[in-house]
Amino acid sequence: MSHNATSTTSEPHIDPDIARVQRRVLAALVSAQILSGAGLAAGITVGALLAQDMLGSTSLAGLPSALFTAGSALAAIAVGRLSQARGRRPGLAAGYLIGAIGSLGVIAAAVLDNPILLFGALFVYGAGTATNLQARYAGADLATASHRGRAVSTVLVATTLGGVVGPNLAAPTGTLARTVGIPYLTGPFLLAALAYALAALVLATWLRPDPLLLARELGATDSASTTAEPAPVDNSAKGIAVGGFVMALTQLIMVAIMTMTPVHMLAHGHGTAAAGAVIAVHVGAMYLPSPLTGWLVDRYGRLPVAATSGITLLAAGVLAALAPGDSITLLAVALALLGLGWNLGLVAGTAIITDTVPLSTRAKTQGAVDVSIAIAGATGGMGSGLIVAATSYPTLALAGGLLALAVVPAAALTARRHP
Template structure:
């Protein structure tokens, strides 16, 4: 039945045609990632500060990250299934549109000083974050095995342009918001809403032919199906498990430390400009090294780069914990290492998952696994505020760094 949709309707696709389509998809997805990166940066930079301002306490300052990450979990599941059924184009466009609506809701919540509306809107805003991450898979649909990690990295490195610009526009957007009667901390969400909506519209118009649909046609052409039409059992369960654990742990550690850094800096006299600079370096380190990371993952293997991820996250936690409260430079170093460790883990884990699936189950499997990644981030965000309130920022940083070492035995198990 599923075969009928891709069967003889598929024309023969040559290797040259596949290469051309692969390059086109990478360009389209990369442009959407620039816009999506600008959108996700707003919530990361000022979400915790907005909640702190409206609630009047630090204990729940981690809730915004938890909420938009929880929202991204639901969205990852939905986008994965929409993409599996209707193609990447429909799934990604819908996810970005919902994220844009969530950004608008945050602005309204700030205007009316409604905490309930703020939390509901942040949950919906999470759809944009999930979709931006799901888009990395679209670039791999037409890649061969030796290009997969590199394809992920190309789309992610393009996110850098928007993601680094976003935090550094915090002050500008804050002033722009004040000029039209909107609270300053809601200003970045104006940028976020416009960026998400534009990303979704661009993908909907330009992502033709759909890469996942073409991958299914190529799979039939290359006889991935068995004689009776059932999908071949080519799913490597161990690869899925290891890829998921790597991404889950790196996401949890990264979100926990990242969420409370702006609050920690605010307590020690740093303004929005310094906070925006630190988060800008952090997001740059999350995405900018991607081009090199992808090549390294394809060349040296998924295992080696997963181990590098755990070690780098441990260093990030130690530097953050030991940095003097007034040292912006050391916080930049710590958050840059945090972003780099996350980058290593996400790309190596993503490559494992792509290696372990077929086009006929890939999108929904990716969506399901991204749910666990998002829930890990939600847990890290929710617990981070409570840990800092009771034990301090240094304890959170050291604890996160030590947690990342769990990656080592998992990766060693995968090699057995």
Template sequence: MDVQSYVRSAEKQTSLYKRTLFVVSISQIFGGAGLAAGVTVGALIAQQMLGTDAYAGLPTALFTLGSAGAAFSVGRLSQRYGRRAGLSAGFIIGGLGAIGVIIATVINSILLLFASLLIYGAGTATNLQARYAGTDLANSKQRATAISMTMVFTTFGAVAGPNLVNVMGRFAASIGVPSLAGPFILAAAAYISAGLVLFIFLRPEPLFIAREIEATKQVIRKNENPATSGHSNKRGILVAAIIMILTQIVMVAIMTMTPVHMHHHGHELSMVGLVIGFHIGAMYLPSLFTGILVDKLGRTMMAVASGVTLLLAGFIAALAPGDSMTLLIIALSLLGLGWNFGLISGTALLVDSTEISTRAKTQGTVDVLIALSGAAGGALSGMVVAGSSFPTLSIVGGALSVLLIPVMIWYHRQNRIKD
């Protein structure tokens, strides 16, 4: 590969940027289908095996915890060997974890289930880290839009996954596998397919070319102004991490216990799949518009919008009667939308605040913290509901999201003082 030909040609850079977005977007269709399995039936499998609601949040906690370790590894792999190596490995390992979940349900092994969910979490981490790949060759006014493009395509798989619960359940039963494991059959095929798409087609490596382009620009800047230095913005990295961590905790906690809450009120599995489908659709489908808004209105304003939207979601979920499908769909849709606002504004701020030479490693580290926060939210959600109620969990989650507002006011003031 002639890297310098890309460095010298703006036209080739634009072409590679578009090609990278296309390949990553195709992989995200498969990746979205893979992540939906754990969200939709993970808690129900644990509830069935353990016979209690108190630990129903453990599957989400486990695959989110697994995604933390995977986020670290994928970030380091990407930093050293490129996005292609890191992302394809992460997806394929996630697919192997899904296969382990299927086997665990067949032999009724709770230990194998928990171990497999940890491995399955690699797919979740990779699905999120793929959003960074589209930003490597994007300029500062394209970054949020580039992030959103890859997330929009995640919608197709993510919405299809929960709505195929019954179909995959019947297929699983027809081959002698418990019906609740059906979505994990889809997850295994989807994650492995996503990994193969990236491994085969993500060439040339966008991260390496982006590094060379930035190195050339830095030489030019230093020649023009020797005082110029390229350091990461630590305050920006911190605030970006806080935005994504808070939105992840709130979203995962409420989302995890919604299927169990619905099950207690007599809703069928197909209804659970419908609500989760709306939720995941709202997590990803608005991304194209969110990216444009983040680039136009700014990272700060959209992060505040995230906090307000999550607050509204929490209160509607708390006040909705357990048998009201309409209000549950509205609440879970707002929950997904608030997460979407937070993830895209936080991701764009993180990319803005990092240097290309260490960007993938920093992104991986921040995603570890996001995953750990999600694991905590998932684990605690079951305990809160068992000790109190689903409305209490929803109100606490909504109130927690309000912290985004003072954080962003502080960041905005600090930047204004610095300027």
């Protein structure tokens, strides 16, 4: 009787056992994300500097970012397919373990001064980035449609602690690296190897029961909603296209501007610590606003938040272009806006994808969508170095900001077709 009474109210009936499992799932994912955030930050902070140091060329400084982002594209397919077949636990744990192996490979390449090994290792290291992103989908597997934005954001915000602490450990870990007789810039990759390995261990041990496998068993949880109805099947392809476009474009712009900011700062006389601090602000802005973004997505809808991401990225690009090279403060604000714009696009896009993809093919489709995100990031990373070498950092930043505006009409047209 109590079940019938509950189901006739405005709130859906949510099994307290499922709610308890969802809390346990989120706790395991949050723990792993805190660790993996530190690993993720290593490549962002010193990847470009390491390549510049080994190759002696600014034009190829964007190559590490392109390589580990391309590696994340391949890993996104592998993690998505393994998750589809076996569940989130083996998929995510394997991805983080491969990221740890790649981190050790980067250290070996620097010790041997072997650029080819460096490029290969950075490609493998990208598995950690892909896994960190795919974990957000695991947070939404057992969530009702009206709480998906918040579930995704809970997993994303956990990356903040590791992501902010990681870049600020660039100098101390560099000192540690020098103490043990390896190159200074490999320090953050020592941290990454340990962090990714521990994240794999946490998930392999604690992510039980597996959220995706349980969601399939329950089936009905996919359609429980208070504010959003599941999209009809014929709208599935359209939803995937819109969500994928929003996430891919925001990723391309964010990676391009972020990758060349440390190089731009060092060219204007700033040290590694200053560059690390600005990247820490950026990574914090990528993840810290997630709870608010998740609430906005659930409250006001996916498409208005997606459009806002384009406008925020425009502001970031304009400010980065106009900021004097010696102004750490203005560059930090620009990179904070860059991170916020990316966050708005990612949470909105993820909710759109999860709304429209059926459980039977969910993990595989999500992996395929993340491939487009990774390819866009690789394009941004590789293109950024070439654009700065040919023109300037302000040109890159302004072009990125203007390109971001393409998200606005895409969201507006879709909203008009589906009010």
